Amino acid sequence: MNLKRILLVAKKTLVETLRDPILLVFVLGLPAFFMLICYIGYGHTPKTATYPVIVLSHTNKADGLLAEVSTAVYSDGRPNFEVITINSREEAENALKDRRAAALLILEEESDGLVHYTIRGDALYMNFIKASTQLEAVIIPWLEREQGKPERFVLQVKPLAHPRPISEFEAYVPGMMVFAILLIIPQTAMLIGRERRWGTLRRLNLSLLRPAEFLGGLCLSQLVVAAIQVLLMFGAALALGFQNRGSLLLALIIGIILAFSSVGMGLLLGCFMRTDTDALNTGSAVSMIQVFLSGAFFAMPTPVLFTLLDHPINLFDFIPASHSMLALQQVLSGGANLAEVGFRTGASLLLSLLYFVIGVLVYRRLNDKQIFYR
Amino acid sequence: MTNIVLEAQNLSKSYNGLQAVKDLSLKVEEGEVFGFLGPNGAGKTTTINMLCGLLRPDSGLVLLHGKAVTNGSKETKAMVGVCPQNIVLWSKLTCLEQLIFVAQMYDLPERKARENAKRLLHELNLEEKSHKRAGTLSGGMQRRLNIAMALVHDPQIIVLDEPEAGLDPQSRVSVREYIQSLSRKKTVILTTHNMDEADRMADRVAIIDHGQLLVMDTTQALKAQTGDGDILEISLTNGLTDAETANRALIGFADKVSYEENSHSLHIHALNSIAHLPAFLERLINAGFAPGEVKIRQTTLEDVFIQLTGRRLRE
Numbered sequence: 001m002n003l004k005r006i007l008l009v010a011k012k013t014l015v016e017t018l019r020d021p022i023l024l025v026f027v028l029g030l031p032a033f034f035m036l037i038c039y040i041g042y043g044h045t046p047k048t049a050t051y052p053v054i055v056l057s058h059t060n061k062a063d064g065l066l067a068e069v070s071t072a073v074y075s076d077g078r079p080n081f082e083v084i085t086i087n088s089r090e091e092a093e094n095a096l097k098d099r100r101a102a103a104l105l106i107l108e109e110e111s112d113g114l115v116h117y118t119i120r121g122d123a124l125y126m127n128f129i130k131a132s133t134q135l136e137a138v139i140i141p142w143l144e145r146e147q148g149k150p151e152r153f154v155l156q157v158k159p160l161a162h163p164r165p166i167s168e169f170e171a172y173v174p175g176m177m178v179f180a181i182l183l184i185i186p187q188t189a190m191l192i193g194r195e196r197r198w199g200t201l202r203r204l205n206l207s208l209l210r211p212a213e214f215l216g217g218l219c220l221s222q223l224v225v226a227a228i229q230v231l232l233m234f235g236a237a238l239a240l241g242f243q244n245r246g247s248l249l250l251a252l253i254i255g256i257i258l259a260f261s262s263v264g265m266g267l268l269l270g271c272f273m274r275t276d277t278d279a280l281n282t283g284s285a286v287s288m289i290q291v292f293l294s295g296a297f298f299a300m301p302t303p304v305l306f307t308l309l310d311h312p313i314n315l316f317d318f319i320p321a322s323h324s325m326l327a328l329q330q331v332l333s334g335g336a337n338l339a340e341v342g343f344r345t346g347a348s349l350l351l352s353l354l355y356f357v358i359g360v361l362v363y364r365r366l367n368d369k370q371i372f373y374r
Numbered sequence: 375m376t377n378i379v380l381e382a383q384n385l386s387k388s389y390n391g392l393q394a395v396k397d398l399s400l401k402v403e404e405g406e407v408f409g410f411l412g413p414n415g416a417g418k419t420t421t422i423n424m425l426c427g428l429l430r431p432d433s434g435l436v437l438l439h440g441k442a443v444t445n446g447s448k449e450t451k452a453m454v455g456v457c458p459q460n461i462v463l464w465s466k467l468t469c470l471e472q473l474i475f476v477a478q479m480y481d482l483p484e485r486k487a488r489e490n491a492k493r494l495l496h497e498l499n500l501e502e503k504s505h506k507r508a509g510t511l512s513g514g515m516q517r518r519l520n521i522a523m524a525l526v527h528d529p530q531i532i533v534l535d536e537p538e539a540g541l542d543p544q545s546r547v548s549v550r551e552y553i554q555s556l557s558r559k560k561t562v563i564l565t566t567h568n569m570d571e572a573d574r575m576a577d578r579v580a581i582i583d584h585g586q587l588l589v590m591d592t593t594q595a596l597k598a599q600t601g602d603g604d605i606l607e608i609s610l611t612n613g614l615t616d617a618e619t620a621n622r623a624l625i626g627f628a629d630k631v632s633y634e635e636n637s638h639s640l641h642i643h644a645l646n647s648i649a650h651l652p653a654f655l656e657r658l659i660n661a662g663f664a665p666g667e668v669k670i671r672q673t674t675l676e677d678v679f680i681q682l683t684g685r686r687l688r689e
Contacts, residue, residue, distance in 0.1 A: 004478075005479060008475060012467065015466070015467065200462055203476065203523065206454075207479035207480050208452065208480055
């Protein structure tokens with residue numbers, strides 16, 4: 001292995017990237033743009049939102065409950081509900097349809113003398129699901145107290161990672177970072193495809209440059225790009241109101257490890273792609289699949305296969321992005337330190353190395369078979 | 375005594391049961407321009423790749439300065455420079471940048487790489503374009519830069535694949551002069567379809583077809599094998615077209631007579647053909663032919679090539 005040749009390939013690739021406006025926008029502009037889209041799409045209001053709730057009470061027996069609903073607060077003192085006063089059922093239903101209210105609470109006294117409650121709302125509206133859950137957390141204990149039943153449980157919410165309310169946007173920042181870093185897969189595959197289409201790959205093979213050095217150079221250039229991407233996305237997130245609780249350096253390291261695995265997968269894909277267009281299309285599909293399987297946006301159900309060092313390992317844990325996703329979430333939003341994310345970071349690093357080594361071996365094997373020249 | 379720089383001994387290579395090269399042997403002398411000719415699919419590229427150490431032969435041996443070449447060995451790579459037929463450049467890098475980059479890929483120190491790059495840009499009339507990106511150059515300039523890329527690491531053997539393809543006359547002359555200037559200093563292997571190009575530049579020529587070497591000699595010797603003297607092309611207006619009858623009519627005067635259907639003419643190989651022309655015409659008329667226009671030209675390498683490989687079109 002010749003380090004000088006690796007550095008020269010990396011430098012050449014970076015110079016070419018810098019001189020290609022389309023590639024530059026794709027590589028550096030797009031991730032920051034995704035962050036902005038995420039901010040606009042998910043909103044910047046805290047996840048512990050105050051939900052507008054309409055209460056239609058047909059009994060004065062529930063005045064106490066009404067008072068509890070009106071005064072219910074989160075641990076940080078923010079009110080759970082904003083009680084809207086509407087007297088007509090029809091007007092209340094319209095407010096639900098227009099999503100001016102998250103839920104409609106109807107309180108009635110039945111023939112048994114007990115207060116019965118109904119919560120109505122749009123089941124497709126996420127705020128209804130959240131508001132109704134929180135309403136029940138107030139109603140059920142109140143009803144039990146009214147019926148003279150002993151209080152069976154006391155609800156205490158102690159957030160593991162978020163000692164302060166965070167917005168949907170902030171919750172998705174780590175996922176967006178994973179998403180953007182996974183875009184390095186098509187980028188890397190495209191670089192190999194492009195060298196092949198231009199015929200320059202053959203020129204490089206004619207020289208003393210070894211396959212591992214060529215791939216090492218590509219890898220290095222992409223890691224530099226990844227580091228800039230992570231910093232740009234982080235900067236964009238901070239500018240849009242994201243409040244980081246962890247170490248930026250640790251987040252950067254986790255991001256670069258994930259980028260390393262993405263480069264490995266990109267190299268692997270690039271070996272089989274005839275042109276940069278093929279590489280870009282296939283690489284994009286592979287990265288999108290990983291985005292979803294890694295749980296960047298929602299958790300995918302999968303059975304636990306085995307336990308390793310007290311950590312349950314499931315099917316998708318063989319994707320480095322799954323570990324990086326969790327680690328980034330814990331560092332950025334939860335303020336976790338290296339010891340707390342050590343297992344996930346280590347697993348991601350090992351898997352990344354594995355993918356990179358496989359990429360180099362496959363490339364060398366195909367190179368020996370002269371597949372690139374025909 | 376000539377010094378053999380590159381030697382192929384009984385090279386064979388097949389792809390998926392298709393024999394691309396079969397038992398091919400040749401020797402390339404130091405400092406010569408060696409023309410390597412053959413129709414499409416004849417096995418030229420496969421042979422060149424094996425000679426350069428890019429492709430492992432199924433059997434046979436390649437010797438470089440008498441030492442066996444191993445696939446992709448450092449010594450072979452440093453000693454050989456290949457200029458592919460297609461223009462192979464990094465369009466976003468400047469002329470100087472890519473020449474230095476390629477030279478450094480052969481482990482040349484940066485100073486030497488820069489020195490070689492600047493010299494080549496000067497020699498190939500690209501000095502003014504040193505800091506221009508390759509993608510902005512004209513086709514002719516790109517072709518010249520393509521040649522420079524094969525030379526920048528100072529190889530002893532240069533393989534040029536169709537170096538004049540797609541060039542305008544000015545660039546063609548410039549490239550040809552440059553290649554001729556390399557002879558004696560470097561060994562040049564020239565693969566081409568352009569017989570005129572090979573005839574003008576090559577000291578010796580090898581013609582292969584169906585993966586086998588057909589002939590290998592100097593261009594003069596090959597042309598002499600096809601027929602001494604000139605070629606007389608006599609177009610026929612009507613009457614006989616039979617080459618056998620024409621051969622009988624000209625026996626003792628001409629080496630060989632053939633009938634070319636496309637041009638509807640007789641091709642007569644003969645020494646001192648101008649002096650014998652009246653006699654030729656008289657004998658042909660007496661035999662029943664109706665001669666029309668008459669052209670006299672020298673035997674070309676193309677005549678040799680067509681005679682050896684036939685007129686059938688290749689895909």
